[in-house]
Amino acid sequence: MIRLVFRDLVTNVPIWLGALVVTAAAGAAVSVAAGLITSGLGLDFVYLAGLTTLASISTVLTIISIVAVLGTVARLTVDLQRRSYALWQLVGVSAARVTWIVRAQLTIVALLGSALGTLIAAAFIPAILRFGLSDSSGLQEIEPRTQPIAQLIVILFVTAVVVLGGLKASRRAGQVRAIEVLRDADRGAARMGVARWILLALTLALALLSTWSVGKSAGGGAGQLLLIGPLYTAVAVSAIPLVAPPLLRGWTKVIPDRFSSAWFLARNAASFSVGRSTATISALVVTIALPGSFYAAFTTNGNFVTASTGESMGALGPGSFLILLGGPLLVSLAGATATVLMATRTREQETALVQAAGGGRGLVLLRATWEAVILVVTAALISVGVQLVTGVGMALSLSRITATVPSFGFGPAAIAAAVCILAVTAASALPVASALRRPVRAVLAAE
Amino acid sequence: MQKSAGSTDGGLLLEAQNLTKAYPAADGSSVEVLRDVSLTVGQGEFVAIVGPSGSGKSTLLYCLAGLEPYTSGRVLLRGRQLDQLAPKALAAIRRDEVGFVFQSFNLIPSLTAHQNVALPARLAHRAVSASAVDEVLASVGLQGREGFRPGQLSGGQQQRVAIARVLAASPSLVFADEPTGALDTQAGAAVLELLRRVAGGERSVVMVTHDLEAAARADRVLVLRDGMVHRELLRPTASEVLEALTAAADEASR
Ligand SMILES: Nc1ncnc2c1ncn2[C@@H]1O[C@H](COP(=O)(O)OP(=O)(O)OP(=O)(O)O)[C@@H](O)[C@H]1O
Ligand SMILES: [Mg+2]
Numbered sequence: 001m002i003r004l005v006f007r008d009l010v011t012n013v014p015i016w017l018g019a020l021v022v023t024a025a026a027g028a029a030v031s032v033a034a035g036l037i038t039s040g041l042g043l044d045f046v047y048l049a050g051l052t053t054l055a056s057i058s059t060v061l062t063i064i065s066i067v068a069v070l071g072t073v074a075r076l077t078v079d080l081q082r083r084s085y086a087l088w089q090l091v092g093v094s095a096a097r098v099t100w101i102v103r104a105q106l107t108i109v110a111l112l113g114s115a116l117g118t119l120i121a122a123a124f125i126p127a128i129l130r131f132g133l134s135d136s137s138g139l140q141e142i143e144p145r146t147q148p149i150a151q152l153i154v155i156l157f158v159t160a161v162v163v164l165g166g167l168k169a170s171r172r173a174g175q176v177r178a179i180e181v182l183r184d185a186d187r188g189a190a191r192m193g194v195a196r197w198i199l200l201a202l203t204l205a206l207a208l209l210s211t212w213s214v215g216k217s218a219g220g221g222a223g224q225l226l227l228i229g230p231l232y233t234a235v236a237v238s239a240i241p242l243v244a245p246p247l248l249r250g251w252t253k254v255i256p257d258r259f260s261s262a263w264f265l266a267r268n269a270a271s272f273s274v275g276r277s278t279a280t281i282s283a284l285v286v287t288i289a290l291p292g293s294f295y296a297a298f299t300t301n302g303n304f305v306t307a308s309t310g311e312s313m314g315a316l317g318p319g320s321f322l323i324l325l326g327g328p329l330l331v332s333l334a335g336a337t338a339t340v341l342m343a344t345r346t347r348e349q350e351t352a353l354v355q356a357a358g359g360g361r362g363l364v365l366l367r368a369t370w371e372a373v374i375l376v377v378t379a380a381l382i383s384v385g386v387q388l389v390t391g392v393g394m395a396l397s398l399s400r401i402t403a404t405v406p407s408f409g410f411g412p413a414a415i416a417a418a419v420c421i422l423a424v425t426a427a428s429a430l431p432v433a434s435a436l437r438r439p440v441r442a443v444l445a446a447e
Numbered sequence: 448m449q450k451s452a453g454s455t456d457g458g459l460l461l462e463a464q465n466l467t468k469a470y471p472a473a474d475g476s477s478v479e480v481l482r483d484v485s486l487t488v489g490q491g492e493f494v495a496i497v498g499p500s501g502s503g504k505s506t507l508l509y510c511l512a513g514l515e516p517y518t519s520g521r522v523l524l525r526g527r528q529l530d531q532l533a534p535k536a537l538a539a540i541r542r543d544e545v546g547f548v549f550q551s552f553n554l555i556p557s558l559t560a561h562q563n564v565a566l567p568a569r570l571a572h573r574a575v576s577a578s579a580v581d582e583v584l585a586s587v588g589l590q591g592r593e594g595f596r597p598g599q600l601s602g603g604q605q606q607r608v609a610i611a612r613v614l615a616a617s618p619s620l621v622f623a624d625e626p627t628g629a630l631d632t633q634a635g636a637a638v639l640e641l642l643r644r645v646a647g648g649e650r651s652v653v654m655v656t657h658d659l660e661a662a663a664r665a666d667r668v669l670v671l672r673d674g675m676v677h678r679e680l681l682r683p684t685a686s687e688v689l690e691a692l693t694a695a696a697d698e699a700s701r
Contacts, residue, residue: 272557357567358542440514
């Protein structure tokens with residue numbers, strides 16, 4: 001059995017790479033947070049408390065990002081291997097065993113990934129912390145320090161989060177029926193399960209409550225302020241199976257299919273994949289909406305401070321941004337890119353078919369590019385919704401004290417969307433470009 | 448309707464001359480999969496390629512179709528040599544003159560049956576009416592399934608969509624690699640009948656098959672062995688094909 005666990009992992013490396021990259025990003029992100037705490041150990045309590053607050057906010061955001069991204073990545077990992085699981089069952093591996101094997105594999109990948117991420121991050125932590133604390137008041141002089149024991153804790157912590165996040169996906173692997181060996185059965189649409197509805201209700205209630213309480217008294221909790229944007233982002237991510245497919249189909253209709261064959265193919269491929277797996281779009285929404293809504297809340301609060309006291313509250317510096325949002329964004333961007341890469345096989349096969357039908361290289365590359373653009377624009381549209389709700393909600397709540405104009409953080413969101421377009425287009429188009437150099441038969445036949 | 452049995456009387460469509468194909472082997476040497484294959488396909492002809500497993504049938508088909516580069520020799524389609532064509536010209540040939548039915552992975556999973564059938568026309572910027580596509584789908588027995596995606600169709604139905612795609616595009620040359628390989632006898636017979644209908648007039652079909660009955664429907668059968676054309680049979684019966692195949696297998700095992 002142990003042999004099966006490892007052999008299968010090795011043969012399916014490209015598929016597992018997604019989970020590996022996401023856990024590596026998570027390991028790196030959390031170890032930066034751990035670096036904040038270890039640097040504060042032995043210092044005055046004020047310093048330690050300040051650093052711990054920063055560390056805990058960044059860890060919470062990273063966990064939100066991991067949970068939003070990892071569950072769907074694990075599910076995609078399992079879905080891409082359904083045929084193997086069906087084959088295992090045919091040769092007599094029980095369903096419970098399949099689940100167990102997938103859990104073992106996920107644990108191995110999570111350990112490897114988080115260790116890798118932690119190791120790589122270790123080299124950069126001093127520089128990151130120095131830069132990150134440079135624009136915070138009072139914490140600039142702190143000497144960054146890392147400790148091996150803290151790194152070990154980070155590795156175990158991230159592994160635990162990842163394995164827990166993948167529990168449901170691994171159960172799915174056990175539910176594959178042996179008949180699926182015969183053909184690539186429709187895996188069924190990504191739907192809103194009970195758990196998702198509960199999550200949606202919970203995050204929505206929390207988000208509304210926090211928004212409302214911001215305007216209860218002047219100078220309300222700053223920590224709460226930082227969490228409002230992420231909470232609305234979490235609301236959007238929980239509702240993605242409900243929102244993303246119709247939204248994507250709707251807005252892409254604006255450009256008619258006869259505009260170009262590449263567009264036609266990309267639009268259908270994107271719509272099809274979003275209907276089946278929300279992995280990429282969830283990760284993209286986190287990447288764009290998190291900084292967007294974060295700034296929306298922060299700047300709207302700034303407007304309030306200016307309106308009520310006449311003083312400016314100052315902007316959020318790049319250092320603080322890196323410390324607070326760098327980790328979660330690293331995780332979600334890695335998730336978006338990795339999931340696009342994981343679906344390379346499908347894209348290559350389609351490339352070969354389109355070539356056989358007489359589509360040229362330009363068409364094939366353009367199709368891969370459009371697909372990436374369509375995904376990112378859809379995520380950006382969802383993000384705009386999140387930012388509008390965050391900004392307007394905060395402004396309404398704060399206006400109970402002093403009339404406040406909303407801000408929406410469109411600038412940071414636009415930058416994030418641009419980065420997403422670059423990363424996802426590369427992940428979509430580069431493998432296709434390399435497939436174009438191989439004979440059509442080889443691409444078509446490869447399993 | 449005149450069937451030119453590989454003769455050059457005006458109707459020569461495809462010609463292979465001294466075709467060889469070698470794949471690099473694991474130890475750095477190379478394995479010859481096709482050796483000195485020469486053949487012709489006339490206009491309107493239905494040619495079947497049979498042979499033991501691993502004899503190079505699929506490789507030959509893909510080389511003829513320009514989907515796999517060959518090592519030496521040449522393939523001429525209407526007199527144009529495939530390996531000397533620019534990618535653009537090759538794409539144009541695939542768009543306008545050639546159609547494919549692969550053994551599997553024929554269809555784009557995100558497109559409906561209707562969209563898959565209309566794809567070649569769309570790529571070639573040819574106008575094709577929706578009702579014409581529906582008609583072709585109906586002619587392969589798939590009325591009512593136009594909006595289904597490949598994942599919702601059975602293997603045989605997917606294969607028939609691929610044939611409908613060929614029928615709708617009406618290329619002058621159709622390549623099919625074991626189009627009935629994954630089908631039961633009845634579904635296979637239906638698919639063959641459709642292919643048989645494709646061939647004739649201006650259109651030719653080159654089909655790789657394991658199925659003796661299928662081969663017996665062809666105008667000409669090429670028996671491949673160890674990458675060489677071992678025999679060529681004209682309008683053979685199924686038992687004649689079997690005989691030739693057995694002979695090829697016997698000699699191969701010696
Ligand atoms: N990409 C490749 N690299 C190396 N060898 C290959 C490759 N593709 C095919 N071959 C070899 O070429 C030979 C012929 O393969 P081909 O697929 O043409 O056989 P076939 O006659 O179609 O067999 P079957 O009836 O089983 O489909 C085989 O021995 C195979 O191992
Ligand atoms: Mg073959």
